[in-house]
Amino acid sequence: xxxxxxxxxxxxxxxxxxxxxxxxxxxxxxxxxxxxxxxxxxxxxxxxxxxxxxxxxxxxxxxxxxxxxxxxxxxxxxxxxxxxxxxxxxxxxxxxxxxxxxxxxxxxxxxxxxxxxxxxxxxxxxxxxxxxxxxxxxxxxxxxxxxxxxxxxxxxxxxxxxxxxxxxxxxxxxxxxxxxxxxxxxxxxxxxxxxxxxxxxxxxxxxxxxxxxxxxxxxxxxxxxxxxxxxxxxxxxxxxxxxxxxxxxxxxxxxxxxxxxxxxxxxxxxxxxxxxxxxxxxxxxxxxxxxxxxxxxxx
Amino acid sequence: xxxxxxxxxxxxxxxxxxxxxxxxxxxxxxxxxxxxxxxxxxxxxxxxxxxxxxxxxxxxxxxxxxxxxxxxxxxxxxxxxxxxxxxxxxxxxxxxxxxxxxxxxxxxxxxxxxxxxxxxxxxxxxxxxxxxxxxxxxxxxxxxxxxxxxxxxxxxxxxxxxxxxxxx
Numbered sequence: 001x002x003x004x005x006x007x008x009x010x011x012x013x014x015x016x017x018x019x020x021x022x023x024x025x026x027x028x029x030x031x032x033x034x035x036x037x038x039x040x041x042x043x044x045x046x047x048x049x050x051x052x053x054x055x056x057x058x059x060x061x062x063x064x065x066x067x068x069x070x071x072x073x074x075x076x077x078x079x080x081x082x083x084x085x086x087x088x089x090x091x092x093x094x095x096x097x098x099x100x101x102x103x104x105x106x107x108x109x110x111x112x113x114x115x116x117x118x119x120x121x122x123x124x125x126x127x128x129x130x131x132x133x134x135x136x137x138x139x140x141x142x143x144x145x146x147x148x149x150x151x152x153x154x155x156x157x158x159x160x161x162x163x164x165x166x167x168x169x170x171x172x173x174x175x176x177x178x179x180x181x182x183x184x185x186x187x188x189x190x191x192x193x194x195x196x197x198x199x200x201x202x203x204x205x206x207x208x209x210x211x212x213x214x215x216x217x218x219x220x221x222x223x224x225x226x227x228x229x230x231x232x233x234x235x236x237x238x239x240x241x242x243x244x245x246x247x248x249x250x251x252x253x254x255x256x257x258x259x260x261x262x263x264x265x266x267x268x269x270x271x272x273x274x275x276x277x278x279x280x281x282x283x284x285x286x287x288x289x290x291x292x293x294x295x296x297x298x299x
Numbered sequence: 300x301x302x303x304x305x306x307x308x309x310x311x312x313x314x315x316x317x318x319x320x321x322x323x324x325x326x327x328x329x330x331x332x333x334x335x336x337x338x339x340x341x342x343x344x345x346x347x348x349x350x351x352x353x354x355x356x357x358x359x360x361x362x363x364x365x366x367x368x369x370x371x372x373x374x375x376x377x378x379x380x381x382x383x384x385x386x387x388x389x390x391x392x393x394x395x396x397x398x399x400x401x402x403x404x405x406x407x408x409x410x411x412x413x414x415x416x417x418x419x420x421x422x423x424x425x426x427x428x429x430x431x432x433x434x435x436x437x438x439x440x441x442x443x444x445x446x447x448x449x450x451x452x453x454x455x456x457x458x459x460x461x462x463x464x465x466x467x
């Protein structure tokens with residue numbers, strides 16, 4: 001299969017990419033690794049007039065520790081590079097998810113920025129970043145840099161808060177104080193590997209109350225985050241579940257009761273792989289598993 | 300549109316320049332322009348893995364890479380593994396020895412993916428091999444003999460079986 005014809009521009013620097021976007025934004029698509037975009041172009045489900053190739057912009061690749069302690073992941077960082085990064089793999093939910101995303105060859109090409117900007121409603125990375133409360137950095141030639149909380153980044157299936165002239169440059173992960181555990185559990189569609197239902201959980205005892213003689217383990221779990229992919233028309237945080245579990249100690253019975261609300265307010269998708277009832281049942285199972293694994297990993 | 304652009308590659312150690320339309324896929328340029336037909340087109344949807352080649356040292360599915368994206372890169376295809384049929388790469392020899400192929404259509408991809416794994420994990424477990432092969436389909440042999448071939452090939456490569464002109 002051959003994509004429809006397009007004009008091709010390669011940006012060697014970030015500034016060059018932003019200039020090209022300012023000129024052509026509405027008609028252009030950014031290509032990084034191309035692992036999501038090229039299959040769509042080959043099927044002619046996407047027919048951009050112009051591709052702007054950012055694959056060679058070295059400054060957008062790699063993981064760095066920011067001065068404030070957060071982890072900054074360049075948009076062009078591949079899944080393979082994330083798998084090789086000890087600080088990323090220290091995040092248990094990343095270590096759960098990354099080895100199972102796509103396959104070895106696709107992980108060598110596919111980028112974290114591409115995954116987020118593409119905003120596939122069944123992709124894993126959006127749920128992971130929602131649970132981590134990541135921040136997305138975007139730049140444009142005329143308005144400079146802004147940061148977008150991941151909670152407001154996704155606006156629908158394949159739709160994000162990025163403006164046509166904006167380039168996603170970095171993803172920043174907070175490093176909260178206190179003790180944290182996390183996990184990612186998903187039921188994957190066997191042929192495609194995409195999530196029928198995927199749940200990322202982050203649970204923690206924050207620093208509140210530290211140093212007052214209270215044993216850390218006795219303090220309650222006061223930070224609970226549950227993010228879901230593959231279920232609705234975009235990834236989401238299950239706020240009702242989070243609120244119900246805060247301060248409960250995340251016993252199996254508390255978790256079991258809370259996850260019954262995980263699709264509240266969500267239009268659950270049904271397709272040939274999983275109808276609504278099955279998908280709803282499975283996301284509850286994945287949520288139970290993710291939450292109890294995250295709890296068990298708490299220091 | 301439909302104008303061509305020059306793409307400079309080093310393919311199997313040889314510098315080449317090809318004039319291509321931007322929409323052309325790396326696999327098609329390798330096969331049609333450079334006559335390197337060892338790399339196959341199977342599913343053409345980045346699933347089956349028989350189009351796998353090394354791009355700057357890492358295994359990629361060349362049906363899902365534009366040739367222009369590879370401009371300036373080093374490409375290695377299955378043709379580079381053995382100088383001639385009498386001097387197979389130890390991994391190829393292991394596939395012959397352990398019945399790692401039947402029709403052979405998936406084999407170029409199996410070899411190139413396995414070599415990516417073995418460059419980083421010289422002595423992989425069965426599980427690591429099976430995980431690495433997730434994106435490579437075989438419809439003849441089943442995977443057991445492929446896993447055995449890769450284990451045997453890895454052992455031969457660790458022992459430094461002499462192989463002219465090829466590195467892991």
